Amino acid sequence: MFFNPRTLILGGVSLLFAAGAVASDCDDGPWAPVSMTGADTGAPWCDTMWKQGPVIAGVEAWANNERLKAIRFTFSDGTVGPMHGREDGDKHGAISWHPADDKIVQATTWGDGRGRRVGRVVIKTAGGKVLDVGKDTDGQAQYDHVVGNAGIMMGAFGHAGYDIDLLGFNFLRGEIKKITVGDVKFDQSAEDLNSQKKGLKPQSLDYQHVTNGLTTTITKELSGERSYTQSKTWTSSTMISFGFKYTIEVSGEILDIGAKASTELSFGVQQTETYTSQYEETNKFAWKFSTPVGPGEEAFCRSFAWEGEFNGKYQSTVTIELEDGFKIQYPEIGEMKQVHWSEKTDECQKTDFNDGIPKIPSSKRAISFVA
Incomplete structure (x- = not known):
């Protein structure tokens, strides 16, 4: 029947x-x-x-x-x-x-x-x-x-x-016309994350120490390259249910890792963003620099960059608008993951670095004596 x-x-x-x-x-x-x-x-x-x-x-x-x-x-x-x-x-x-x-x-x-x-x-x-x-x-x-x-x-x-x-x-x-994710608020604030430097850490790309035992000045050169990936992923029930064939606009207090200076990172807040299923970009750090080392002198050289990593939950209000104008609205908890890198820093000095930035643990590559 x-x-x-x-x-x-x-x-x-x-x-x-x-x-x-x-x-x-x-x-x-x-x-x-x-x-x-x-x-x-x-x-x-x-x-x-x-x-x-x-x-x-x-x-x-x-x-x-x-x-x-x-x-x-x-x-x-x-x-x-x-x-x-x-x-x-x-x-x-x-x-x-x-x-x-x-x-x-x-x-x-x-x-x-x-x-x-x-x-x-x-x-x-x-x-x-x-x-x-x-x-x-x-x-x-x-x-x-x-x-x-x-x-x-x-x-x-x-x-x-x-x-x-x-x-x-x-x-x-x-059909769905538009999906908006509004009133976004993360469980953690940018101020708290920055005060703790949570997820922000320096990464050594190269580190070398040389002692000149000659009677003439030498030149110490560092060169190399390393790949790195930056990414940002939003995860929520709405993404799983409806996907990214629709434009999804998000607004609110959106946490984001950005440049505090060209060579340092910090957390900030932006107001709007467009969801993508996953942003991912792979690039390379490439370095080549040198320093003179006088007779009997030492040189400590390094290349490093800051990596920022965040994995946090947020609360929001989702609005799904159909082509006929009908709107479905519901609260939702989601998750955002981000990995971001700063620009690199290349530097040399006559005494060793003691600021806590890690060194590449390879004695054969990191230390040399010229005689």
Whole structure:
């Protein structure tokens, strides 16, 4: 049996779901036209996290030769929903996909042929993944659910006892126009991080010590190169659920490692930024410099740079705006990781450095005596 949302969602199901806040979340949302298959017997259930951000990213189902026995959903943040029905029957299937990269193109259900239960379910994604679990439905009417242009399953609902009595889906009703992440505030402040120099450390690129035992002046030269990588990665449920095919704007107190001076780093705050899945850039430090060393004199030379590393959590408010103007808003905790380097410093002096900047621990390379 296939129910039209005009006659059922606005009637009996709303009353059944009204007792619980979670159940009521499946009633009213930014859904494509909703339909369902089965009968309104058994206990009502609703699986959705659309007010918190995660979307459905996996379905597992069990059946026998007569009907769908059980179903369970997994969300994009890894949350596994409860089992509906009873895990039984010799037919079983599971499907999982990444909503940020793949979308649902088909969701079809059949009844059990008696108007009492759900008989079969088929879900297909654009990437070719298929869930097909249930009885032989040859000769039965099939019911195709409207998956919307975005193909994002925001929730599922139904009734269940020992079997799946009724099953329906909540698909996002339109394409996403824009995602904004506002009111960003990190757990740590730039002032505290700078006072502790947390994550900011000097890295030795080269260090050499030479003693001139000759009666003439010599020239000590240092040269070399080293690769380094700068990166910045944002991680949150929104990124996992919707990906970076949409422009994601972020605003608030955004921590960032930048140059205090050309050769030193510090934490600062910027107000706006555009999310990218991951910024990564590889460059090279290259150094070549020399110093004269007089008879009987010593020279201590080094090349070094500051590396800044940050891994911190932030709180924010996410707003997802659809093409029709509807907005979904929810609080979210995310994480940002950043690695940044300063410019290098090249220097020589007649006495050893004692400022705590590390030296390359290689005695053969670091110390030499010219005689």
